[in-house]
Amino acid sequence: MANIKRGYVRPLDLKQGRVDMTHGSGGRSMVQLISELFAKHLGNEYLGQGNDGAVLPAPTINGKPGRLVMSTDCHVVSPLFFPGGDIGCLSVHGTVNDVAVMGATPLYLAAGFVLEEGFPLGDLARIVESMAHAARAAGVPVVTGDTKVVERGKGDGVFITTTGVGVLPDGLELGGSRARPGDAVIISGSLGDHGVAIMSKRENLSFDAPIESDTAALNGMIATMLATGADLRCLRDPTRGGLAATLNEIAGQSGVGMMLHEKAIPVKPVVSAACEFLGLDPLYVANEGKLIAICASADVDRLLATMRAHPLGREAAKIGEVIADNHHFVQLTTSFGGRRIVDWLAGDQLPRIC
């Protein structure tokens, strides 16, 4: 049999090259993009199966079968690269955290990319590398994925959807409806870092603030928290809408109120200055590496000590209590000595005029 010589394929031009429509059309260009970029950085035994779906072992936890937890998150962020991170690592952290706050051990991720025609391949490579790094650090491989290309003007560079699967041991129940009056409200660190880092680089609003996004995978810290055996009712990551939205959500689901103490809520001076300047409230600004824990008051000290021993929880603090309230209000005693509601955000936070 004649030896068929493999044709030379010119590698992807990561310096000058751009995404074009052929990268999504199902032909050789698409295969090349997948093998030279996605498979190269994200590769693992499951992704390497190369079939339409990944075949995964049945999940177990501590040698026993557990329940599956599944979560999905679409990531659209502008700018794509921001101080402290980019859309790549963010898309891993966001979904890993959504699975982990359920109390589950995140196992696998699926990733879907929507690329806009004309997007620089070099930037795409940076994003995929960052994603791969974040997935390795969190110990959660990307086992399957998909790529589509849309015409120029029909996307915003890159959109990434990630879906995560995790395993939850029988008997562990965390959820927004489990908060009870008397429970403590804990936050793992300072509020608003991600939102302010993003805003500081927005096209029409760049300002120099020495602030980085807090984007991080929380599954490691959550594992240590669960290991304490503390009576945890609920864990949540306060992303969009910030602390205020998350606590209002829990208050509504549990049919309780909350009383927070402004003095106890950690906010970095640079974040509070930027918020002051823009007329925003840090309680409503997004976080990507923080969690809220509601736990039985007897276990607060134990839990806080464990969280503070972890690099992502050094500034963990108890910021308030769950109270009985038929109106399900989240209230705050201000550092000034007054009291007010911390309401849901109405629409977007818009800067005030005066």
Next chain:
Amino acid sequence: MKYIDEFRDGELAKNLALSICAEVEPGRNYSFMEFCGGHTHAISRYGLSDLLPPTVRMVHGPGCPVCVLPIGRVDMAINLALDHGVILCTYGDTLRIPASDGLSLMKAKAGVGDKCGDIRMVYSTLDALQIARDNPMREVVFFAIGFETTTPPTAVAIQQADAEGLKNFSVICCHVLTPSAISNILESPEVRQWGTVPLDGFIGPAHVSTVIGSRPYEFFAEEYRKPVVIAGFEPLDVMQAILMLVRQVNEGRAEVENEFSRAVSRDGNLKAQDRVAEVFDLRREFEWRGLSVVPYSALKIRQRYAAFDAEKRFNIDYRSVPDHKACECGAILRGVKKPQDCKLFGTVCTPENPIGSCMVSSEGACAAHYSYGRYKDAA
């Protein structure tokens, strides 16, 4: 944060609260209007009313630029964006003001029927100028609203556009004047004849006064015998101003005092005033939401800069549109009613779905009470 935290100190607040409690005369009620939305916001945001004795009542005034903008003015802006295809630039919280036909600038941006407005939020008039430079083939209109604080930046933008020969930039001028609004309230029958709105004094504006100075308020103190204390927007400023007002009332004085001396002088910012005078002229009358038509209460662009007047350039006329029948914004802006007196408050009118303008900006009396204080109604 330096220069901010000092004015939010809880311990100092306690001392001021103790002084206010000690100095109010037993059996006497004190009613003070904070003119500015900035003060309304600070009072609600920091829960100041919890620190005041029950005999001191704060009445919210009309000094929220978003709240006093009548429906017809927002309609003009929406019309320009939808029917004239301009790029409409606007400050942030103007986007959500309810206009005719259930529209707002935000909704016009998302699209109405087959039309969709190119509406962009800007932080400064200079951003709007830059958009005009970057889009020479498009008409760019800045929707200029606000009191004396935001007027000088609009004047600067118009002069800058003129100097650069920027032909595609214009302004819908809706700038209004604080002293005319205060006069209007003091002349209203509720205050003057019927006494249904007791007013023992004013907390004077902070940022507005940095521009116009404290002198314009001297007339009110003298003519209407009402004490005025100009105060900063931080909570301690407001507490200190309330204490100063209580003292004036107790001593039978009616003077202009300046608590915000770190930023406000008697004459104000003369350079800014000059710029404003160069570019703007008084309007004979202007409709305010809540106060109705108030003579000589707003500004228009002078003939010299007529090329930058969007009303002339696009030949659009102002058409007055009545507010929702049950909406009490008007009475609330004049201090006649409280937000919770309105039937719509917290039912069909919420910050998510504002019917009246006071529910839009966090400076608005209704939004401030809804977002920060409504636990008091529930108790």
